[in-house]
Amino acid sequence: MFSRPSFIDDTAIARTVAAHWLPAATEATHLPWGFGAYHWRVSDGTTTLFVTLDRPGRRHTGDSLEAAYAGAAALAAAGVDVVCAPLPTRSGRFTVDVKGGEGREDGAGSLSVTPWLEGRTPTQEQAGAPAHVRKVVAALAALHHAVPPAGLRAWAPLIGPGFAGELRERTARPWTSGPLAERARRALAARGDAIERWSSRYLELADVARSRRDTWVPTHGEPHHANQVLTSGGLKLVDWESLALAPRERDHPDLLAAGAGDLLRPDPAMIDLFALDWRLSEIAEYTDWFAGPHTGTADDHTALAELYEELEEPPDVLGQRQTPLR
Structure with a gap:
């Protein structure tokens, strides 16, 4: 999304990424990219990750998101090179449920991460x-x-x-x-x-x-x-x-x-x-x-x-x- 989410801040994103993917993560920068999900750049000073927060809606649920990201990772592992595969958490899942400030239900969503790709997105x-x-x-x-x-x-x-x-x-x-x-x-x-x-x-x-x-x-x-x-x-x-x-x-x-x-x-x-x-x-x-x-x-x-x-x-x-x- 182009606007920052009102229900969760950068610190909470960095903290969640540190707890599940990158233990020394300290910095999260919101990226006004795309439309439909929220994105951040999260780093520990050495490794950089691309972080996505998807919110449930008509297109998917938390379970369908987990299945999709797990499927993408399986395709990459099988040699489908075009896939930029999501990274598993330390527990082996590919998504983490997060809530907004003070447990706000309107801020519920699923967080996932991929490696930060060095490259460019083509114009239309x-x-x-x-x-x-x-x-x-x-x-x-x-x-x-x-x-x-x-x-x-x-x-x-x-x-x-x-x-x-x-x-x-x-x-x-x-x-x-x-x-x-x-x-x-x-x-x-x-x-x-x-x-x-x-x-x-x-x-x-x-x-x-x-x-x-x-x-x-x-x-x-x-x-x-x-x-x-x-x-x-x-x-x-x-x-x-x-x-x-x-x-x-x-x-x-x-x-x-x-x-x-x-x-x-x-x-x-x-x-x-x-x-x-x-x-x-x-x-x-x-x-x-x-x-x-x-x-x-x-x-x-x-x-x-x-x-x-x-x-x-x-x-x-x-x-x-x-x-x-x-």
């Missing part, structure tokens, strides 16, 4: 260059051909058949939960028909995907440019919290937008499924965000802009969509 433009696209295609092919780790969770729809109706009910009356609440509610209410159609199509395609469960592979879930680091040892993918067994097309949207369709030859129906999976899960997350207490921070404004984007008409990813969303 750089990530679209043909040579880079080929690197990512090759890296994902290695991931998709890997033996699934024991305990790896299977992808499942993040919304159910009642989502559109529940959303209509939630947006039928004014929201007073914060300064951006009404703007979000009005935008959602205005797109109720589209959300209902998208949801219906999504659930149909999810059934198709489940009928092909024997073809599912380990997938990263969000291998976009912001989760890529170019190091002296090659391309690394970070942020493995979404690791899951799924159709391989789950990892393809950004590559298709960069023109890699001939290399990937995806199933258009599965591309539609995961375009909708992202769109509808984002809409659900931002609905919860703005229906709940918020104060109008920079993160709140970023979230509202992203909600508006998800409510727009979907782009034609394949050039000629064979399974229309509408």
